[in-house]
Amino acid sequence: MAHAEEDHEKVWKLADSIGFCMLTTQSGTELKARPMSAHAERDENAFYFLTDVASHKDEEVSRHPNVCLAFADSKGQKYVSISGVAEVQNDREKIRDLWATPAKAWWDSAEDPSIRILKVTPSSAEYWDSPGTVISYIKMAAAAVTSAKPDLGENAKVQM
Template sequence: MANQDDATRLWELIDKIGFCMLTTRSGDDLRARPMSAYTAQLENAIYFLTDVGSHKDDEITRWPNVCLAFADTKGQKYVSVSGTAEVQNDRERIRELWATPAKAWWDNPDDPSIRILKMTPASAEYWDSPGTIISYIKMAAAAVSNTKPDMGDNAEVKL
């Protein structure tokens, strides 16, 4: 089990980045698509709004292991989360999570085609660098001095 500071930082990064690529299994292939994440740290869960007619819901029903990849390329912050997912029809949770991005897909939270995708993380890893410019400077200095650059924090977290 990772220390509490690593777990706290992991959840902070997920919250800050907000969007991720959700990777599911589709037969022998892997498929990734962008999703807007809603965290519930106390529940050890990450929620998404999804549509009942989407392929990812069928894929998750058959193969529940998924991976989330969060990236803030400008800030040089990255998170990879592995766990299991399930599709739920929790109408109260849908109303709780309803936000502006959802309006691009549905008219209102009462749309009967909206579902909840709940991801329960099992493990994660994050890379938290001081930023692009500082990272480049550190890499250049390390190259000149034949040392390895300190690129920020990296931790594996069991959840």
């Protein structure tokens, strides 16, 4: 497998395994981030989120569709930042497809007419995948003693 393809695969695997991200949108001149449960669909080159028609992020996306998804597994020292273009959809079949237990915290059923889909089509990404907190600390301590830069795992910028 080519290196670029491996990096591409790594982005999707990391994002899928972490599952939750901070979705950053633009509101006027300010950036706003909020936690969201992501549904990664590599075959469709998209990340999907269930959202509410009355939410501010939907309005922000319609004005400024460029968004950032920041995934973080701080215990495992794995991070992914994905930039892309978002759009709000009212695809009732896809909503039923994405419906899962966490959504019940916000809506009674997948048939709630206020549910919308936020679809993000990624354009670029960057990931950091280290061997874990303990090993990273040991490598940093060793680097401090030897004045060498620590090898803290993989990092790559990826065109999606």
